[in-house]
Amino acid sequence: MKYTITGATGHLGQQVVEAMAELVSANELNLGVHTPSKAAAFKQRGMTVSAIDYQNIDSLKVAGQGSDVFIYIPSKSHDSFSRVTEFENVLQAVTAAHVKHLLVMGFIADQVDNPFALSAFYGYVPRRLAGSGINYTIIRNGLYADPLVPYLPELIERHNVIYPMADKALSFITQTDSAKAFAKVATTPALLVSGRIYTLTQSRNYTMPELAQVLSTVSGQKIGYQPISLQAFSDLYNQGGEGPMLASMYAGGARGLLETVSSDFETIMGRPAQSLTDFLEANYHN
Template sequence: MQYTITGATGHLGQRIVNALAKLVPASTLNLGVHTPSKAAAFQARDMTIKAVDYHDAASLTAALAGSDVFIYVPSKSHDSFSRVSEFENVVGAAEAAQVGHILVMGFIADQVNNPFALAAFYGYMPCRLAASSLHYTIIRNALYADPLVPYLLELIERQNVIYPMADQALSFISQSDSAAAFAKVATTPALLKTGRIYTLTQNRAYTMPALAKVLSAVSGAPIGYQPVSLAEFSALYNQGNEGHMLASMYAGGARGLLDTVSDDYQLIMGRPAQTLPDFLAEHYRPATR
């Protein structure tokens, strides 16, 4: 079996590669990356590195040749049009390369009534795959818990969670748990079912007061909930022009569209995902303040 992973030097992609390396020989892993020099450590472990440009059909098709399982992690962009355009190239290249099975990363904010800037892409994905000639499986992630760890320092200073979420809840998954599930599905024929959509979440969702309570317990600092407006949130976190995209996600959350809870992680891994309090307690270090 030959496995190809794109986005292999990104936060999730690296974790997927490392999780796969625990289950299959490193020599069966082909990593599609935009900048090969960033994957030198993986190459030293006997993995094959291939330069991939999502907008260059020839390089993408060549990188996917001989792939029994192709794990597609989308590139980071802030609008659905860019991601749909990329995905069209990916689907076309996967069909041309006659990929055995494509395993695609999705997200829970994919509803038709979700104002999230990337919801159209995530909603388009399963429809487009169904219309293709590919065997496919989708794994939808909840919000990543990982960014909460460095963000805790700011929340301690603010003394409040400020997400514009009203009285609605958020569900989370850690990147490590997500990567482990991707690797398990990719290497387990009984799980790699055509048309199957898995959703990865922890065992509960958190309203903002409940989230603040968890963050307070982990940090030992008083943290409450005082939301800012969507416009304020967008302006506060507009580094890299991401403000609108992030605010639009919480606009969907305020409509109750980010509170999905699923037992699919338990189904895949045979154990529950790490809880949010346990994850934060493991990774937060007060000394970093």
């Protein structure tokens, strides 16, 4: 078997590679990366490293040639048009390379009425794949819990969670759990069903007062909930031009569009996803 993984040196991609390495031999793994030098350690372990550029269809085609499963992890571009263009290049390449199955990362903010700047991309993917003639499976993630760990000291200093979420809730999944689910689906024929869409979340979601209570318990500091405006949030976290995109995500969240809860992770892995409290207690050290 040949498994090609794009974005293999990114935060999620690295964990997908490690999870795959627990289930298949290293020589079955082909890592598509923009900068091959960043994957040198993987290459030393016997994995193949292929240079890819999402804007270069030929590079994607060469990387995907002979792949039984092609795991597509999107780039971190901030707008839907860029990602749709990238995705179309991937589709053209995997079709030309005769890839047997495409496994795609999605996100729960894919509703047609979601103001999130990337919802058009995440909504486009399943509709486009449905008419593509390609064998595909999609794994939609909840919000990653991981950024809460480095963010917690700032929230302690502010004494409040400030997400502009009104009274709505957020659903989370850890990157480690997401990666393990990706690897399990990719390597299990009974799970790698064409047209199947899985949604990965923990077993419950959290309103902002509930999230604040969890963060208070883990940190030992009193944290409340005092939301700021969408514009203020955008201005505050506009490093790298991400502010408007992040604010648009919480605009969707304030409409209840980020609170999906699913049992698909347990279906895939045979156990519940790690809870938010357990994850934070294991990873936050004050």
